[in-house]
Amino acid sequence: MARLAQVHPGTVSRALDPERAELVNEATRERVLAAAVELGYRGNAVARSLRTGRSGIIGVVAADLGNPYLPPILRGIEAVVGEAGFTVLIAETHDAPGRLKAITDHLVTRRVDAVILAAAHLDDTALIDSIDRSMPVVLAVRGLADDGHFAVLHDDVVGARLATEHLVQLGHPRLAQLCGPGNVLSFVVRRRSYREVVAARGVVDVSPDDEASAPTIEEGRRLAGAVLDRPAGGRPTAIFAHNDMMAVGALSALAERGLRCPEDVSVVGYNDSPLTAHLAPPLTTVRLQSGELGRRAAGLALSRITGEAPAAVTVRLDPELILRQSTQEYGGT
Amino acid sequence: MARLAQVHPGTVSRALDPERAELVNEATRERVLAAAVELGYRGNAVARSLRTGRSGIIGVVAADLGNPYLPPILRGIEAVVGEAGFTVLIAETHDAPGRLKAITDHLVTRRVDAVILAAAHLDDTALIDSIDRSMPVVLAVRGLADDGHFAVLHDDVVGARLATEHLVQLGHPRLAQLCGPGNVLSFVVRRRSYREVVAARGVVDVSPDDEASAPTIEEGRRLAGAVLDRPAGGRPTAIFAHNDMMAVGALSALAERGLRCPEDVSVVGYNDSPLTAHLAPPLTTVRLQSGELGRRAAGLALSRITGEAPAAVTVRLDPELILRQSTQEYGGT
């Protein structure tokens, strides 16, 4: 560029880098800056990456961008990462087998400086360990069975306990949980935590035998329908859904059978998705600290890049129960 | 890599590129492939980009990833773009002034091959024209005032007309529209189209004087509240909200005043966001062809990259009115 404009080759590099601009004579620096502006000079991040070995990019891999808990996380990540002068590159696995490997291979190829992975399946453990040998990996939202990774998660033990205890305290004698896919840690933990509460409180568990193949409205409707069609004594008086979509499915299943929520059956969701406050009835649900999770995950990723991260840590953020109108005290038979 | 493994320098390049692998002796090719696998060789997209001048990346700039109409669009884009061997890089402006320029500068720096811009403001016209001189730009969802760009949009004239005509045909004598920000073309067009229908059909327009500063629930509540607090004869019997969030805000405003929807006031939304079918009442709304929009935008971007795109085109996709329970025939005073 300005190599032709007025002056020299590598001095431009110094003049344009805020870090080292001081090392350049003020006069020449201004000349360079002027030329840069005039030519609309943009630099070339590609060449820089090749030379320095760093790309300034942090990859974020999500399972499904349509999932409403993601945007706040992405925003949290972007805020922290942007502050540090990095860019975020977002990719989506759609929970499809093989996609995770394909995507991370690609990221390695592009020399991404770190990855934040919000798409881990429990059976990806070996793959993720191998990725972590090529570039720093930070797990977000979805963890793995062992604690040997860098991870920032929601505390699902606490979340499921809040929800379940709430139903128990309302006096419900028969509970059911609608379980999300068993290959995702969050759902596994929620299931276990629910069971612990139910066992400890001596409440009857009438959960469906099946689990959802995906945490969708349709699957929630199916699972809820299955237990609601049982003979009266085998029906739940309250339902804990592993996420809001399944809770909405449960509401539909109730409506289809002429049952009212919360008068006949209470329902608790999970995630506090947008609009859950505006459903019929407004949904009692578990709220996650998504922004904070994003910021923490980004912070961990940055500290791994600079090498100042010590051993693997797993951070767990406390969720909060949001009381609305889909749950009420048990008053039935 | 395999330069040391067994063999030669640039032959590896040929052997690994499916396009030119034919030009290599089968025996040596296998040797190369074997070595590549053994070393876990990944290639270096950075170096390739530097040499070829192309990055294989298409940037997508959205205003707000939390907006529920985006995921299907992103999926459509990714499907087409991935098929063609490109990667998508997603960035977010948050509708903040200056962010668009900062982001696109960055994309130019990274030598992105094209940008799909779903974040255009009407006052960004000059900026966008200048970006288009550095790399191919395709506008998505949000267009500009003139048709001199490559763009794939929803047909907002049709969408607003469907919604408004629906209300007119239900016999409503007084309508109000809740307008989204005036610096976004979609909202401007919806506003104009609504007005045309209202004028043509001789219905009274009692819209608020103000427009929303952002298309949110809160702003919808505010605008709806303003017109509902007028003396009886100045109140609308039906409301057309420029998007679903504002429609939800309108529902809240109604509820706060003890008014029922649809018995007292009908409400139409726009976008057919997830869960709108599960609101109280289920929302009549306008459904967009988001997946198709994403695919078309991606297709245009690719054709601009290969240079086979002719002159600027604006594609407009027809939306569809989804009838649910938030609208009913006028039966009042």
Added chain:
DNA sequence: TTGAAAGCGATACCAG
């Protein structure tokens, strides 16, 4: 069919 060599644009180190 394969090897040799140049060069993409920036950085880093060493002289001057």
Added chain:
DNA sequence: CTGGTATCGCTTTCAA
């Protein structure tokens, strides 16, 4: 404080 020079890893002629 600034210029020269090598180099990052790959693609791409041009020869052999």
